[in-house]
Amino acid sequence: MSIPAFIPAGSRRSTRLSVVRIVLAALMLAALVSVSFLGVRMYEARAGGQSPRWFAGYVDVTATPRYAFEAGAAARQLTAREGEPLAEETPAAPAERAHDVVLSFIVAGGADSCVPTWGTVHGLDEAATALDLDRRIARIREQGAGVVVSFGGAINHELATVCDSAEELTAAYREVVDRYDLDTIDLDIEGPALSDAASVQLRAEAIAALQAERRAAGKPLAVWLTLPVTPAGLTTEGTDLVTAMLASGTDLAGVNVMTMNYGESRGSLSMLDASTEALRSTHRQLGILYERQGTPLGEAALWGKIGATPMIGQNDVPGEIFDLDAAEKLNAFAVRTGLGRMSMWSLNRDLTCGPNYPDVRRVSDACSGIDQGEQTFAALLADGFTGRAAEAADGVTSPDPEAATPVVDDPATSPYPIWSEHAAYLQGTKVVWRGNVYQAKWWTRGELPDDPVLDLWDTPWQLVGPVLPGEKPAxxxxxxxxxxxxxxxxxxxxxxxxxxxxxxxxxxxxxxxxxxxxxxxxxxxxxxxxxxxxxxxxxxxxxxxxxxxxxxxxxx
CATH class of the missing domain: 2.10.10.20 (Carbohydrate-binding module superfamily 5/12)
Known part of the structure; x- marks a missing residue:
């Protein structure tokens, strides 16, 4: 199933609202938390221990009206609805605790330009003057928050698709990382860039080199991938990209999935259920991908390597609305499972549309399209996410010894028969295998319930859930x-x-x-x-x- 393209507002100079770009930013659930910019680091990266759980909303840097992320990273806009007089910059209400922000998007300057720019609109030097970006980044860091920069998106040209060599691409990434003193970056890969096999390999090589270079210099770099998803999980192109990154030696901080714009893949599922299913499917796929690379990870470690980015309010797909109730329940799911990160597209949109924007079915890049009252999506989604992205920058992914040891099933404590390779199972039959209950989707014999297939349609077994404590044979x-x-x-x-x-x-x-x-x-x-x-x-x-x-x- 094809994923709708998401176009960020920051990719245009127009002051009018862009329906498509709203979605793009959501795609990039990036994770770039910089510890310090032009000064002393405000917090220390923590080594070892449980992965931090952190929240960072996306900000469309070049969108008009400008969102003042530096005035409160988790706050919502107060004004600037279409048709009203626009201030030079839309203020953001101060928050009790400034959250990290994800600034988007860095793309190539053009189809033949391996030069990093903000949405092709501003070069790095130009952004320092036209957007006062360097100073604003310094200001939010003074509040103890981190800055994440996202590369790529659905439109324009991702750097790997235009640079001619891994060395040239590494230099382009390095320029941004050094400029903003980043310890975490996010790569939002979708659309043509996701299906471009040459750029996938080039990017993997360049990022691995940059990460090794930074680590050797004592400035570790965390790398997150942001990818499209369906309730069935990552697309084949998405799992291929993760595989390429891991095979290159890149130590991924995690994979952030864009829980939005599902289209036909959603079927009859609610937006909340589609999102939780997408996260569960991604969890299963990541476990397989890491095990294939010789790094088996446990359940908790895998959840810590997953992020979610819903598109708040009205999505680009008609009829898809991610409301406040869905946000609250997705947050509860994320906290319960130990999801590593949470984001949203976007902080620019986190408020009710004004009277001058009557058709809320048409996506706005300055409001959510639903009545939020006094609530904000940022507050709901950030609840319980108290960490910072930078805390995991110097973490190293290592095999989990317990994950490498398969669970031994006990017939005395299993609610269903233990799976046997010699038995045949009719559709609907339930079995227990390695601590989990599975149900046959069709007749099957000799096929492992936990066979490491990336696509659910390729296995006759449906995972029902774990064997619960205290269960006995039915x-x-x-x-x-x-x-x-x-x-x-x-x-x-x-x-x-x-x-x-x-x-x-x-x-x-x-x-x-x-x-x-x-x-x-x-x-x-x-x-x-x-x-x-x-x-x-x-x-x-x-x-x-x-x-x-x-x-x-x-x-x-």
Whole structure:
């Protein structure tokens, strides 16, 4: 399923609202938290321990009206709705604690220019004067917050697609990292850049070199990828890109997924459910990708390497609205699972549209399109995310010994039978494997429930969830003795005959003699016997006054 392109407002000079660019910024759930700019670092990066959980909203740097992120990184705009007089800069209400911000987007100066610019509108030097960007970054750092810069996006040219060599590309990335003294960067790769195999390899090589260079100089660099997602997880191109980055030696801080603009892939799911499913699917995929690279990670470590960026309010896809209730519940899911980061597109949009913007179905880059009252998405999504991106800048991803040791299933504490490679399973059958419950999506035999396939359609098993503490084997539905005769190896049974075997009722699918119902568990298709369903057994029990009241269907 194709992902809609997201176009950032900062890619244009126009003062009018851009529907497409709103989405792009959401895509880049970047993670660039700089510790200090033109001065002393405001906080220290922490080594080891649990990954920090941090929030940083996106800011479209070149959008008009200008969003004053330096006046309060988690605040919302107060004015500047279409049709109203615009101040030179839209103020942001001060927050109790300034959050990190993600500034977007750095792109190439043109189709043949390996020069970093802000949305092709301003070069780095020009942004220092036209946007007073250097001073504003210094100011927010004085408040103890960090600055994240995002490269790429849905439009313009990502640097890797125009630079001619890894050395030239490394130099372009380095110029931005050095200019803003960054310890975290985000690479928003989508659209043509995501499908461009040459640029994927070039980028991986350049980032690995830059990261090694920075680490050797004592200035470690955290690298996040921001990628499109569906409820089924990352696209094939997305998993290929992650693989290329890991294979290059790049130590990824994590993968941030754009939980927005799902289109047809959402089906009947709500925006909240589509987002949580997308995150769960990405978690599963990342586990496989890291294990393939020889770095198995545990559940908690993998959640810490995942970020989410919803597009607040009205999305670009008609009918897709991410409201305040969804934001609150997504935050609860993120805190419960230990999600590593949370973001949103965008701080520029975090307020109710004014009366001069009547058609809220048309996406605005200066308001959310829904009635927020006094609430802000930033406050809801940031709740519980108390860390800073910079805290993980010097972290090193290492194998988790426990993740490398498979869980040994115990039949005494498993609610369903342990999966066996010799057994055949009909659609709907549930089994336990390595501490999890799986359900067969279709007939299957010999296929591992946790087979490391990246696409869910490539496995016959659906993960239901973990085996819970205190669970015991589900009792097989039985009937009292005498309801049907006990199975006999010498008896002849016609199609439709019913018998009891160990208290479990079975019905013959065809003529049979000497075939034990016991083989049904191993070969349900080849066995002439089919166990009665729990519903059929309950119906029989409901219609009985006592054992033996039913006449068995058996050939005498």
């Amino acid at each position: 009792a097989a539905p039985t009937l009292p003795a005498g309801v049907y005769p006990e199975w006999s190896g010498t008896e002849i049974y016609e199609k439709g005959s019913r018998i009891l075997f160990g208290g479990t009722p079975y019905e013959a699918k065809w003529w049979t003699q000497g075939d034990s119902p016991e083989v049904t568990a191993v070969d349900p298709d080849g066995s002439p016997w089919a166990p009665l369903t729990a519903e059929e057994i309950e119906d029989l029990r409901a219609g009985q006054d006592g054992p033996g009241d039913e006449t068995p269907d058996r050939a005498e």
